[in-house]
Amino acid sequence: MNQILELGTEKRGKAPKGHKGGGTASDKIVKVFAIILMLFAIGLIGSGVYSLVRNNEDSSNNGNTVSQAPVNATINAIMDEANGNVILTVESEIAITKVEYNWNTDTGMTIDGENQTSLEKTIELPAGNNTLNVKVTDTQGNETSQSFDFESESGDDIISPNITLEVTEDKNLLITAEDETEMYFVTYRWNDEEETTVYVDEDSEDKTVITVEIEIPEGTNTITVVAVDASSKYNTITETKTLTGVKKPEITYEVSADGSEITFYCTHSSGIKEIYYTLNDQAYAVTYTDETGYPTEASFSQKWDEGYNYISLNVTSVDDTVGTFEGEYTFGEAEENSEENSENTANTDNTTDTNTANNTTDTNETNE
Numbered sequence: 001m002n003q004i005l006e007l008g009t010e011k012r013g014k015a016p017k018g019h020k021g022g023g024t025a026s027d028k029i030v031k032v033f034a035i036i037l038m039l040f041a042i043g044l045i046g047s048g049v050y051s052l053v054r055n056n057e058d059s060s061n062n063g064n065t066v067s068q069a070p071v072n073a074t075i076n077a078i079m080d081e082a083n084g085n086v087i088l089t090v091e092s093e094i095a096i097t098k099v100e101y102n103w104n105t106d107t108g109m110t111i112d113g114e115n116q117t118s119l120e121k122t123i124e125l126p127a128g129n130n131t132l133n134v135k136v137t138d139t140q141g142n143e144t145s146q147s148f149d150f151e152s153e154s155g156d157d158i159i160s161p162n163i164t165l166e167v168t169e170d171k172n173l174l175i176t177a178e179d180e181t182e183m184y185f186v187t188y189r190w191n192d193e194e195e196t197t198v199y200v201d202e203d204s205e206d207k208t209v210i211t212v213e214i215e216i217p218e219g220t221n222t223i224t225v226v227a228v229d230a231s232s233k234y235n236t237i238t239e240t241k242t243l244t245g246v247k248k249p250e251i252t253y254e255v256s257a258d259g260s261e262i263t264f265y266c267t268h269s270s271g272i273k274e275i276y277y278t279l280n281d282q283a284y285a286v287t288y289t290d291e292t293g294y295p296t297e298a299s300f301s302q303k304w305d306e307g308y309n310y311i312s313l314n315v316t317s318v319d320d321t322v323g324t325f326e327g328e329y330t331f332g333e334a335e336e337n338s339e340e341n342s343e344n345t346a347n348t349d350n351t352t353d354t355n356t357a358n359n360t361t362d363t364n365e366t367n368e
Contacts (some may be wrong), residue, residue: 073136073144079125081152086132088121094138101134103159104180108133115139125152126159128180161227165241168213171321173243175212177227182207184230188214190221200230216245218269246270249315249323259331261303268317272298277313280305294318304331 073092080087090099095115102108103126111121113136123132128151135145161179168174177186182200189195198212210227222242249268256263266272271294275286279302288294302311313325 070142071138071140072142073138075134075136075144075146077132077134077148079150079152081125084125084152086123086125086148086150088123088132088134089118090120090134090136091118092136092138092144093117094140094142097137097139099134099136101132103130103132105162113137125150126180127152130159130180161229163225163227165223165225167216167243171216171246171248171319172213173216173223175214175225176209177211177225178209179227179229180208182230183210184228186210186212186228187226188212189224190217195224195226215248216243218245218247220244246317246319246321248321249317251313251315251323251325253325253327255329256301259304261301262311262329263299263301264313264325265297265299266315266323267297268315268319268321268323269296270294271296271318272315273318273320274316275300275313276316277302277311279311280309304329306332 071093073090073096076089078087078089079085088099088101090096095117096113096119097115098113099111099119099121100108101111101121101123111119113119130150130152132148132150133145134147135143137143159180161177161183164176166174166176175186175188177183185197185199187195187197198210200207200210207230220242221244222240224240247269249266249272252265254263254265255261264277266275271288273288273294275298277284284302286298286300307330309329309331311325311327311329315323317323
């Protein structure tokens with residue numbers, strides 16, 4: 001028994017013949033696996049560091065691209081008043097695609113850059129105070145804009161009048177024609193009707209503008225406006241616009257046989273919303289609602305006060321258009337002694353219509 005134990009001890013303490021030490025085969029496998037893990041970890045760390053550095057470089061490069069200033073062209077414009085011109089020159093580091101210019105307005109001319117880096121253009125100089133707007137575009141899409149102000153007495157009138165059409169709160173059309181020097185006249189025409197001409201007011205301090213406010217006919221209409229300035233070239237511009245007009249209430253009246261009262265008749269195709277009038281500063285009103293309905297015809301009578309009377313009437317339609325009437329009347333003993341009233345008789349009675357002299361029938365209406 002003792003021998004066996006001793007033998008087992010000897011085998012455990014001594015290496016077998018031919019073995020030089022260094023552990024078993026399993027120990028070697030563990031060591032190799034550990035080395036592989038270490039190499040893999042080193043590779044991961046290196047890859048992460050590289051990615052971080054690369055991202056920082058890309059971010060830095062992107063930042064430089066955003067902050068890079070665009071290439072601007074150099075624009076110069078010099079007035080040659082003796083010859084009535086402006087000399088425009090453009091210089092650019094990058095080839096020029098086009099040069100656009102205009103006087104005062106957004107519409108103008110375009111010059112082909114022909115992929116050159118410089119160009120020169122002679123432009124007509126307009127008379128008066130004007131602004132030359134220039135925009136240069138190069139082959140890389142860079143745009144350079146600049147404006148120049150010029151004042152010239154000897155320049156030419158090369159700018160056409162400008163027309164604006166605006167619908168007012170009273171549903172009328174306001175025509176405005178302006179020129180940088182002086183206007184001559186404006187014509188306007190509804191649909192195929194004859195045109196109407198309005199000349200500049202010779203007594204006006206500002207002859208550069210003409211304004212006309214006109215009524216828009218009921219329904220859909222097309223208006224054509226022509227503006228002509230006072231230059232020898234007679235520059236013209238035509239503006240066409242389609243507008244839908246609404247009719248204003250019509251007002252007629254009749255005085256009783258004995259002259260003691262007046263009766264008004266008010267009509268509108270869409271309906272009447274309100275009748276408001278004053279007689280000698282005393283106010284009266286009739287208002288219609290959805291519950292009562294909006295009549296297309298309405299009438300009322302008003303007795304005159306003794307002596308002088310002044311009446312003012314406003315009729316408002318459902319379309320918010322307004323027809324008005326103003327008149328004077330003398331009733332009673334004062335009427336017999338009033339020569340003025342007998343001379344100003346209107347509608348075969350003693351009512352004097354204070355509206356425009358264009359009213360020639362019993363319909364006395366002023367459109368506001």
